[in-house]
Amino acid sequence: MLESDHCRPGMTSRRRRRQESRETSVARILGAAETLCAIHGSAKTNVCDIASYLSMSPANVYRFFPSKLALYDALVARVLEDTFPATRSGSDRKLSAATLREFFGGLHRGFLALMRDEEKLFELLTIADDEHWPAFEAHVKRVRSIVAELVEAGVREGEFRQQDSLRAAECLCTSTAALWEPKAIKTFHLRRSLITPEELISFSIEALRNGALPC
Incomplete structure (x- = not known):
């Protein structure tokens, strides 16, 4: 028991180094995947291409990602985090609608x-x-959670009517989906030339105020 306690600091240090080494390898693989996908697209980039770019074997890539799909899912999470690093509800000093x-x-x-x-x-x-x-679904849930927090704050301050914040967040996210869901955003400016994104957002938020129909 005493020997085990004595060895524990060294074991912890080794585990930490292994974890840091793993994180470094994962970051390198994702960085290579992002670089190649940005040039050739995901359909024309495979694990062998990524391994070759890093001068490592495909088997080494598979040590960290069990499949190409798992690798690309992690890449999606990385791109979303880099693009929206401050995905949070914002300052409490502002009105929830703003x-x-x-x-x-x-x-x-x-x-x-x-x-x-x-x-x-x-x-x-x-x-x-x-x-x-999974990575994109997690992003959607994060967005919905932030919106629900803001709706709840607005209800608490009397800015919005009494309502279920989660249901209201679902309604608001759905009504604005054309602005932030990749599969829909590409056609927004082509098919909806009479309105601006700001007008759609404001129109949707108005449903949260007193007198609006419940979603």
Whole structure:
């Protein structure tokens, strides 16, 4: 028992180094996947390409990701985190409606920038959205949770009518989906030329106020 206690600090240090080494390897693999996908697209980039880019064997890549799908799902999570690093409810000093407008506007601008500047990576997000990959589903849940917090704050302050915040968040996210879901955002500006994103967001938020019909 005493010997075990004596060895524990060294064992902890080794575990920490192994964990750091694993995190470094995962980051390198995802970085290579992002670089190649941005150039060639996910359909034309496979595990062998990524391994070759890193001068390692495909088997070494599979040590960290059991499949190509698992690797690309992790890449989707990385792209979403890099694009929306501050996905949170925002300052409590602002009215909930104003914060909601900023929040959905930020989502829209972020996806528009990806679609414009990183077309191949945006295509990957579109696939992840369409096929309900875990990373994109987690992003959707995070967005819905933030919106629910803001709705609840608005109800508490009397800015919005009494309502179920989770149901209201679901309604609001659905009504603005064309602005921040990759599979829908591509056609928004083509098919809805009479309204702006800001007008759609404001119109949807108005349903949260007193006198609006419950969703």
